[in-house]
Amino acid sequence: MKILLPMVIGVLFASGTYLILQKNILKLVLGFSLLGHAANVILITSGWIGDGQVPILGGDARVPFVDPIPQALVLTAIVIGFAATAFLLVLALRVYRDFHTSNIDEVRGSRG
Amino acid sequence: MTILSIVFLPFAASLLILLLSPKLQKLDVGKTLGAVVAAVPLIVFSLIISLIGQAAHTFHIPWVESYGIELSFLVDGLSILFGMLISGIGLLVVIYSTWYLSDKEDKVKFYIYLMMFMGAMLGVVFSNNLIGLFTFWELTSISSFLLIGFWYHKEASRYGAMKALIITGFGGIAMLAGFVLLYAITDTFDISKILTMGDVIRSSSLYVPALVLIFLGCATKSAQFPFHVWLPNAMEAPTPISAYLHSATMVKAGLFLVARLSPAFSGTAFWTCLVAGAGLTTMLVGGVLAIRQTDLKGLLAYSTISQLGMIMAMFGFGTQYSVEAAIVHILNHASFKAALFMVVGIIDHGCGTRDLKYVGNLKKDMPHSFKIALVGCLSMAGLPIFGGFISKEMFYESALHIPFVTVPGLIPAFVVFASIFTFAYSFKFLIWGFFKEAPGHPPKHAHEAPMLGWISAAILASIAVLLGVAPGLFSHSILEPAAAAVSGQPAHLHLALWHGVNTPLVMSLFTVIPGTFLFLRLNKVTAFQSKIAAKLPHFNPNFLYNRGFLGGIPSVARRSLLQIQSGYLKRYLFMIVSFVITAVLLFSLFKGWTLSYDGLTAAGITIPQLLTFTLIVCAALATIRFKNRISAILSLGMTGFLVAFFYVLMGAPDLALTQFLVEAISVILILLVFYLVPPYFEEKTHKTAKSLDVVLSVFVGVVMTYYMAMVMDSHFTESIAHYYLEMSEKLAGGRNVVNVVIVDFRGFDTMGEISVFSIAALAVYAMLKLKKKPKLGKEGDSGL
Numbered sequence: 001m002k003i004l005l006p007m008v009i010g011v012l013f014a015s016g017t018y019l020i021l022q023k024n025i026l027k028l029v030l031g032f033s034l035l036g037h038a039a040n041v042i043l044i045t046s047g048w049i050g051d052g053q054v055p056i057l058g059g060d061a062r063v064p065f066v067d068p069i070p071q072a073l074v075l076t077a078i079v080i081g082f083a084a085t086a087f088l089l090v091l092a093l094r095v096y097r098d099f100h101t102s103n104i105d106e107v108r109g110s111r112g
Numbered sequence: 113m114t115i116l117s118i119v120f121l122p123f124a125a126s127l128l129i130l131l132l133s134p135k136l137q138k139l140d141v142g143k144t145l146g147a148v149v150a151a152v153p154l155i156v157f158s159l160i161i162s163l164i165g166q167a168a169h170t171f172h173i174p175w176v177e178s179y180g181i182e183l184s185f186l187v188d189g190l191s192i193l194f195g196m197l198i199s200g201i202g203l204l205v206v207i208y209s210t211w212y213l214s215d216k217e218d219k220v221k222f223y224i225y226l227m228m229f230m231g232a233m234l235g236v237v238f239s240n241n242l243i244g245l246f247t248f249w250e251l252t253s254i255s256s257f258l259l260i261g262f263w264y265h266k267e268a269s270r271y272g273a274m275k276a277l278i279i280t281g282f283g284g285i286a287m288l289a290g291f292v293l294l295y296a297i298t299d300t301f302d303i304s305k306i307l308t309m310g311d312v313i314r315s316s317s318l319y320v321p322a323l324v325l326i327f328l329g330c331a332t333k334s335a336q337f338p339f340h341v342w343l344p345n346a347m348e349a350p351t352p353i354s355a356y357l358h359s360a361t362m363v364k365a366g367l368f369l370v371a372r373l374s375p376a377f378s379g380t381a382f383w384t385c386l387v388a389g390a391g392l393t394t395m396l397v398g399g400v401l402a403i404r405q406t407d408l409k410g411l412l413a414y415s416t417i418s419q420l421g422m423i424m425a426m427f428g429f430g431t432q433y434s435v436e437a438a439i440v441h442i443l444n445h446a447s448f449k450a451a452l453f454m455v456v457g458i459i460d461h462g463c464g465t466r467d468l469k470y471v472g473n474l475k476k477d478m479p480h481s482f483k484i485a486l487v488g489c490l491s492m493a494g495l496p497i498f499g500g501f502i503s504k505e506m507f508y509e510s511a512l513h514i515p516f517v518t519v520p521g522l523i524p525a526f527v528v529f530a531s532i533f534t535f536a537y538s539f540k541f542l543i544w545g546f547f548k549e550a551p552g553h554p555p556k557h558a559h560e561a562p563m564l565g566w567i568s569a570a571i572l573a574s575i576a577v578l579l580g581v582a583p584g585l586f587s588h589s590i591l592e593p594a595a596a597a598v599s600g601q602p603a604h605l606h607l608a609l610w611h612g613v614n615t616p617l618v619m620s621l622f623t624v625i626p627g628t629f630l631f632l633r634l635n636k637v638t639a640f641q642s643k644i645a646a647k648l649p650h651f652n653p654n655f656l657y658n659r660g661f662l663g664g665i666p667s668v669a670r671r672s673l674l675q676i677q678s679g680y681l682k683r684y685l686f687m688i689v690s691f692v693i694t695a696v697l698l699f700s701l702f703k704g705w706t707l708s709y710d711g712l713t714a715a716g717i718t719i720p721q722l723l724t725f726t727l728i729v730c731a732a733l734a735t736i737r738f739k740n741r742i743s744a745i746l747s748l749g750m751t752g753f754l755v756a757f758f759y760v761l762m763g764a765p766d767l768a769l770t771q772f773l774v775e776a777i778s779v780i781l782i783l784l785v786f787y788l789v790p791p792y793f794e795e796k797t798h799k800t801a802k803s804l805d806v807v808l809s810v811f812v813g814v815v816m817t818y819y820m821a822m823v824m825d826s827h828f829t830e831s832i833a834h835y836y837l838e839m840s841e842k843l844a845g846g847r848n849v850v851n852v853v854i855v856d857f858r859g860f861d862t863m864g865e866i867s868v869f870s871i872a873a874l875a876v877y878a879m880l881k882l883k884k885k886p887k888l889g890k891e892g893d894s895g896l
Contacts, residue, residue: 014813
């Protein structure tokens with residue numbers, strides 16, 4: 001698992017990066033979303049301790065808990081990530097409405 | 113308090129004229145404004161006179177105390193001498209300008225700049241704090257830029273102003289770096305303290321770099337070779353400005369700083385080599401170039417360069433006597449050079465040109481100017497009975513006794529050789545301008561200026577005579593304290609015209625005879641010079657400035673700007689991602705982490721884990737592979753749901769829940785929006801570009817994998833989680849620690865999150881609802 005998880009994260013980062021380098025503005029949105037997942041997974045992974053227990057008190061006291069702090073951070077991050085996705089989407093829509101293209105290279109130099 | 117009024121009165125005047133300018137522009141101010149403005153240098157001059165005789169003292173107003181930066185002024189012989197020159201000649205220049213500027217000129221602007229410049233110069237010479245001095249120094253650069261470019265409708269004026277600003281500005285930056293090094297050595301910016309720490313400074317390892325950097329500032333300001341190129345172009349300024357900037361002020365600022373810091377830096381072989389070397393070279397180059405000028409103002413420009421070099425050399429010699437000589441010559445040069453500049457302005461006005469090809473034999477038409485020029489030129493040539501003779505003899509005498517120079521007779525021979533040119537160009541000005549008939553005819557019939565025009569120059573010329581026949585008038589009260597401030601020892605000047613037959617007198621003889629010979633053969637010599645100049649067009653610092661600086665830097669800037677600010681989002685992202693990922697890679701490499709194979713493969717893997725991982729990888733790859741946008745969106749949603757499942761496996765049920773909800777909404781939202789935009793278009797990306805994308809993406813993936821493997825394999829600091837786990841129930845009464853952290857322990861984070869969300873919602877609403885303004889964008893300056 002320890003060797004596989006970094007690879008999964010690597011794939012998420014690679015695909016996200018590839019998507020944001022494209023010209024289609026919608027692919028950009030998808031790319032940023034993927035990168036968001038990748039970042040969240042990194043945070044959660046850093047709190048991972050093998051067979052930990054869910055950080056809800058009242059269970060078996062001998063089993064160690066999973067670190068709750070990255071979870072709290074990621075919870076915030078997921079919601080903010082959603083806000084960012086929504087914002088980017090509407091931005092994409094607006095760009096298409098105003099410039100009649102979803103190719104960001106064509107938006108360059110236009111004065112709407 | 114006196115000192116504050118001295119420095120800030122001109123600034124206040126400048127500001128006042130600026131504030132009143134709308135009214136003044138409407139009123140026909142004529143010569144009245146000049147008369148009113150003249151009161152400022154007059155008051156300042158009287159205030160400075162009142163300081164004479166006081167012991168050296170400082171005046172502080174704290175500013176940024178923690179960095180040792182304060183508004184601090186030092187009143188001593190040197191600052192008083194320079195202050196008198198600045199305000200005294202400033203007064204005469206203002207009087208002269210009332211005649212010189214016709215009513216069509218923007219006098220309001222002229223006096224605003226002039227007063228600002230005067231204040232800045234006074235600030236430089238009275239500053240006792242290096243940072244304060246630097247601030248005033250840069251102010252002189254800026255205000256001189258405005259003054260030189262006063263006739264900004266002329267191409268040459270703009271070029272000259274720009275050149276002066278760029279060259280002196282460059283020197284200023286170097287000087288600031290030097291000041292910082294000086295601070296590193298002495299731990300203070302206070303000049304009066306620094307001056308007492310000469311031994312510490314000279315023995316420091318930073319001595320040479322600090323001196324070189326500060327001297328760069330002085331050399332650019334004082335037009336030392338090869339930075340002298342800005343000065344001739346600065347002649348595009350109105351003549352009162354040239355008279356002011358190039359006799360007593362701007363170009364003397366560099367000399368002033370060399371003099372000011374002499375006690376701290378001088379007395380080493382390196383100092384003599386650098387300062388005297390630069391000075392002597394400049395003296396010769398300026399003289400050689402001056403004799404071939406036919407424009408009288410150009411001749412004075414190069415002669416100024418030469419004279420500045422001469423004074424610089426005297427400071428460089430670093431002996432008590434040479435410093436005294438330099439101080440005496442500063443006063444002499446200021447008087448005769450300002451007078452000569454003013455005469456050129458009169459000639460320019462009276463004849464419509466100042467080129468010796470068209471003007472000549474002005475002796476009868478301009479009797480007053482002739483007398484002034486006679487005094488000025490003879491003083492400049494170093495002939496008795498004028499001040500210039502005394503300081504030139506002192507220069508020769510000091511050249512005979514220079515420390516650190518082992519070749520006997522080398523320096524005396526050199527200074528005599530360079531002075532031959534001084535003699536020749538002084539006589540060229542005088543004889544060609546006032547006795548010899550010019551080959552061409554001036555556009556206007558030559559006529560003398562009214563008294564208002566020549567009175568300032570006449571006063572200066574009388575000072576030049578006084579300096580020769582009665583030098584004792586100035587020596588005790590003004591010159592001796594100034595020389596003492598520079599050398600650090602009490603100075604006793606015995607200025608007199610006749611010292612008997614001694615070596616300097618013989619050297620003078622060796623100057624005058626070849627000088628006369630050179631003057632008589634001037635046409636042949638200048639023809640020869642032109643031939644050389646034509647053969648070597650690139651052998652010239654001007655070429656370097658024009659081609660390398662004006663041509664090179666903007667084109668490099670333009671090219672790199674076009675690369676960096678291309679307007680292609682992709683390129684920006686490419687650069688940002690490359691930079692970040694390289695930083696991550698370097699960080700992980702230099703952290704000294706090592707991967708252990710055993711550690712990485714130690715923990716086993718369960719079937720659900722393996723399945724989730726595999727599916728996440730497949731879904732992520734599918735997102736980029738699908739050509740159909742619906743499939744791509746669904747793959748993204750798939751990835752999100754699988755990540756939620758991954759959270760379940762990692763013991764984070766709250767995250768999984770949130771992720772499920774958010775992902776569901778996201779997919780619906782994206783599908784809705786995608787319905788409104790056209791299908792994917794065929795991206796016509798160049799193959800190389802495409803492979804670059806792939807390479808960067810794979811690189812990012814590999815680095816992040818490596819980084820994450822390192823992170824997982826290492827044990828960092830103890831987590832602070834135990835605090836939350838312990839206190840969750842005790843303090844917050846909740847068992848779900850993650851929830852308690854979010855709403856309780858770190859409630860502000862959640863509030864921030866809600867704010868972000870609201871802002872995003874507002875932005876979304878605005879983008880959907882706001883109508884495009886039809887005109888916006890046409891005038892919009894952003895083309896990207």
